[in-house]
Amino acid sequence: MQEEALFDLVNKVRRTKAEGQTIELKAAHIGTPKRLFDTLSSFSNQDSGGIIIFGIDESADFAAVGVYDAQDLQKKVTEQCNQMEPAVRALFTICEIDGKVIVSAEIPGIEISERPCFYKGVGRIKGSYVRVGDADELMSEYEIYSYDAFRKRIHDDLRTVPNAKMNLFDANRLDDYKRAVKKERENLAQNVSEDELLQLMGVMDGDIPTLAGVMVFSKYPQAYFPQFSITAVVIPGTEIGQTGTDDERFIDNKRITGAISDMLEAAESFVARNSRTKTVIDEKGKRSDIPEYPAKAVREAILNALVHRDYSIHTENIPVRIEMYRDRMEIKSPGGLYGKISIDSLGKVRPDTRNATLANILELLHVTENRYSGIPTIRREFENAGLPAPVFEVRRGDFIVTFKNNIWRADKKSDGNLEEAVLDFCATPRTRAELEHFTGFSRYYMMKEIITPLLECGKLKMTIPDKPKSKNQKYVRA
Numbered sequence: 001m002q003e004e005a006l007f008d009l010v011n012k013v014r015r016t017k018a019e020g021q022t023i024e025l026k027a028a029h030i031g032t033p034k035r036l037f038d039t040l041s042s043f044s045n046q047d048s049g050g051i052i053i054f055g056i057d058e059s060a061d062f063a064a065v066g067v068y069d070a071q072d073l074q075k076k077v078t079e080q081c082n083q084m085e086p087a088v089r090a091l092f093t094i095c096e097i098d099g100k101v102i103v104s105a106e107i108p109g110i111e112i113s114e115r116p117c118f119y120k121g122v123g124r125i126k127g128s129y130v131r132v133g134d135a136d137e138l139m140s141e142y143e144i145y146s147y148d149a150f151r152k153r154i155h156d157d158l159r160t161v162p163n164a165k166m167n168l169f170d171a172n173r174l175d176d177y178k179r180a181v182k183k184e185r186e187n188l189a190q191n192v193s194e195d196e197l198l199q200l201m202g203v204m205d206g207d208i209p210t211l212a213g214v215m216v217f218s219k220y221p222q223a224y225f226p227q228f229s230i231t232a233v234v235i236p237g238t239e240i241g242q243t244g245t246d247d248e249r250f251i252d253n254k255r256i257t258g259a260i261s262d263m264l265e266a267a268e269s270f271v272a273r274n275s276r277t278k279t280v281i282d283e284k285g286k287r288s289d290i291p292e293y294p295a296k297a298v299r300e301a302i303l304n305a306l307v308h309r310d311y312s313i314h315t316e317n318i319p320v321r322i323e324m325y326r327d328r329m330e331i332k333s334p335g336g337l338y339g340k341i342s343i344d345s346l347g348k349v350r351p352d353t354r355n356a357t358l359a360n361i362l363e364l365l366h367v368t369e370n371r372y373s374g375i376p377t378i379r380r381e382f383e384n385a386g387l388p389a390p391v392f393e394v395r396r397g398d399f400i401v402t403f404k405n406n407i408w409r410a411d412k413k414s415d416g417n418l419e420e421a422v423l424d425f426c427a428t429p430r431t432r433a434e435l436e437h438f439t440g441f442s443r444y445y446m447m448k449e450i451i452t453p454l455l456e457c458g459k460l461k462m463t464i465p466d467k468p469k470s471k472n473q474k475y476v477r478a
């Protein structure tokens with residue numbers, strides 16, 4: 001980072017009075033902070049890395065207090081960086097603000113294959129952190145496992161299910177699969193018995209079915225894994241907890257079970273049944289019905305959730321969740337992004353596949369194409385429908401797809417320009433809860449994608465700027 005860039009960054013932080021996903025402030029006017037490993041770990045464990053700024057005191061209204069000794073600070077921070085595994089290589093920059101010396105340490109994100117970065121003094125379990133907003137939180141056992149699973153190439157879809165019985169498989173589906181294998185994989189059509197074929201394709205391991213085999217062919221996989229299912233709910237408002245006119249918490253509520261293809265079909269029906277349909281009559285009097293969400297995109301998102309979810313022992317108690325709100329639908333699957341793929345590269349590069357055997361089985365049954373076309377199809381369907389672009393994100397081990405409908409456009413002014421609508425709404429100071437209800441987004445998404453950018457560009461301001469996290473905080477147009 002150049003000195004001018006640091007100067008601009010510090011002024012921006014002081015103006016917004018907030019840290020963030022990639023910014024951490026430390027006073028350091030008395031000495032080097034003694035516990036940096038949580039931030040060094042969390043920044044190293046995210047693709048974007050992060051920047052620690054020394055010399056700004058958050059507790060003193062983000063005043064520039066400077067550092068006690070820039071050279072000694074860099075030495076001691078480097079010593080702490082060397083206590084991490086793998087060692088962190090910080091890049092330092094120095095500038096002067098209000099006559100005070102400010103030092104920044106840029107912490108690069110490390111390769112997926114090297115994560116998690118942790119403090120050697122307490123070990124991997126207690127020394128691995130993840131950045132959540134402006135806080136460093138201890139990684140869960142599952143988050144640590146997910147990195148190990150990729151590095152060690154652990155295939156949970158191939159783990160055996162000892163109490164599963166092949167005589168409880170759907171015989172017709174299994175016969176269809178064996179015919180498809182012999183047709184599509186010609187080298188297996190000759191000189192291979194059916195038992196050998198099922199073993200070579202990962203359906204069986206000896207006489208024991210694999211998890212992939214159970215999830216595709218068992219008549220009822222939930223007999224062994226009750227939560228490898230889908231929970232689907234329809235909420236009357238825009239957040240869970242809001243009730244309808246008759247105080248109902250859910251308009252519809254269903255647990256969907258069965259093999260993957262059965263759950264896919266039932267989930268599609270659930271969404272279709274609970275979606276609004278707009279009827280359009282063209283100039284020739286021809287009627288057409290337009291669903292709230294494109295059916296093809298819904299199918300791809302649910303299928304992706306079922307095929308690419310985490311099937312490890314760490315997520316056996318977590319189902320795929322479909323949550324339909326007044327203004328959006330969220331599809332949540334256990335397990336964040338797998339391998340080296342990032343949110344920005346979804347649908348643009350060939351990803352690593354978490355459950356390759358499962359995907360291959362479903363491809364031969366023509367349930368999925370297995371050609372990495374799901375995300376591009378979803379985006380294209382929403383663009384063609386004139387709907388807001390789908391949002392893909394990872395939150396603490398869940399991969400979440402959010403589909404917005406067009407209801408917020410009818411509710412807001414400014415011809416659907418949400419930024420202008422929010423600014424108009426904030427002509428009168430508004431609370432976070434009021435803004436949540438107005439935008440229809442979750443608080444996390446609203447603050448990250450709407451409010452914070454408006455604060456940073458100076459279009460919006462806080463009524464209590466010295467206490468940005470105050471429960472009495474309101475936001476007003478600047």
